[in-house]
Amino acid sequence: MQSGVWAFGLIWMIGAVQVSCSTDTTDSPSDGNRGSVVSHGVISSVDGITVNGVKFDTSRAEIIVNGSSTDRTALQPGMVVRVAGDESDDSRSASRIEHDRDLHGPISSVDGVNRRFTVLGRTVAVLPDTGIRGGDFDSLAMNDRVAVSGFTDADGVLRARFIDEDGEGGLELEGEISNLSTLDRSFFIGSQRVDYSAAALRGFPAGGIAGGQWVEVLGNSVDGGVLRATSLRYESGVLASGNGQAVDLEGLVQRLESGSSFRVERQLVRVNSSTRYLPNGTSFASLATNSRVFVSGRTDTDGAVLASRIELAPHTDAEVFGQVDSVDGSDDSLVVLGRTLATTARTVFDDQSNGALRPFGLGDVRNGDWVRVAGYVESDGDYIATRLERRDAPARLRVEGPATVESANQTLRVAGVRVETNNQTEFRDGNGAGVSRDQFFSQLATSPSLRVRAAGGRSGSSIVAAVAELRN
Secondary structure, three states: HHHHHHHHHHHHHHOOOOOOOOOOOOOOOOOOOOEEEEEEEEEOOOOOOOEEOOEOOOOOOOOEEOOEEEEEHOOOOOOOEEEEEOOOOOOOOEEEEEEEOOOEEEEEEEEOOOOOEEEEEEEEEEEEEEEEEEEOHOOOOOOOOEEEEEEOOOOOOEEEEEEEEEOOOEEEEEEEEEEEEEEOOOOEEEEEEEEEEEEEEEOOOOOOOOOEEEEEEEEEEEEEOOOEEEEEEEEEEOOOOOOOOOEEEEEEEEEEEEEEEEEEEEEEOOOOOOOOEOOOOOOOHHHOOOOOOEEEEEEOOOOEEOOOOEEOOOOEEEEEEEEEEEEEHHOOOEEEEEEHHHEEOOOEEOOOOOOOOOOOHHOOOOOOOOOEEEEEEEOOOOEEEEEEEEEOOOEEEEEEEEEEEEEEOEEEEEEEEEOOOOOOOOOEEEOOOEOOOHHHHHHHOOOHHHHHHEEEEEOOOOEEEEEEEEEO
16 A cells, blocks of 8 residues: 555645554654644544544545545455544544555465465465455455555565455556666566556656656556556655654564664654653664554654654464454453453454444454454463454364464464364474374474464364464
């Protein structure tokens, strides 16, 4: 969604909504200066709209999805959006909400082991908290047309937050120009060659098109492996214009530039002695390439964001798919397969069951509902949900995450859920190849960073695994 997020200065003519990057809002960028704010992040709820944990009113908002004016029903949980509006002491109201997909086209390859696929030469990673409208990873197939919204990592991989199995519309590709040939008017984005000889060029600086620029390519066809562009738009990567503009953004650290600056997506972020880091005990030295961060701050004169707060957030690496045992609304948690799963203001809620309730939240979850809950396990053992989907009953229960051996070559704890194995369990290694029980547990013992994905039936609060596989 780079083009929708990193748009041009017109957004600042509208106002913005302050979206806090943490439940701790003591360092909100608008503190002491209530007014216009812009926020970039993932939609967690469509009751109004909640982005980065803060809800605001959308009744007067202009909504733009993939370049077209639409209404609130087009906004889906998990989409990456840019929100502009304003904030008063007791309310936030959006004046403009924009979502623009990062990628749209047919799937050209699928890597089931690593849960990745390729569209127009770009690799897309499907994570535990990726939402797939209309199916799941196993339903994706060659030549399916999909629209993808997410965050680009330092390796150019698009880590998907929302995938729509959508066959409508033209082709769209975003990325960095390489191997530019102005003679035959072509270049590459990743492994995809683009012919821009018939394209309308938009927003480029005075020097024109150049290697290393980030661009949005629109087209209608791929001929002989070449994407024929009809439109080419330059994306500067500067999120905000104007000194002192309040900004909130979520994303991945693509590059550390110095001891006091780094880039989130392509937005330059600076720190100073007043920058606060969360969780406590972290610092600038804790940042690394592909760290997931929430940044709050204000723009400097050159468009960089001077951060007042930086929160490092764990990557989602766990999943629990089963029936709800109980819900505790007062504690914002639920129990599935005997495991307590905590939700937060940032948890994405999406009802993908036949009921398709909208809006949908924890208060709508009932005992016995089937849910898929993606998240991560904190150092104290708590499971924090980043995405909760209500689903129709699956063929098998499923769990994925960090694993410990509870009894020798027999029972595991995966993301805190008890998993039993037996003589009927099919074991697989990290490449999807079948292995013996002893080989499976030996690899797990010698490589504790491996995760386990298990599927099967329920026995009390345990899963009896029909399949157990190691995952890198």
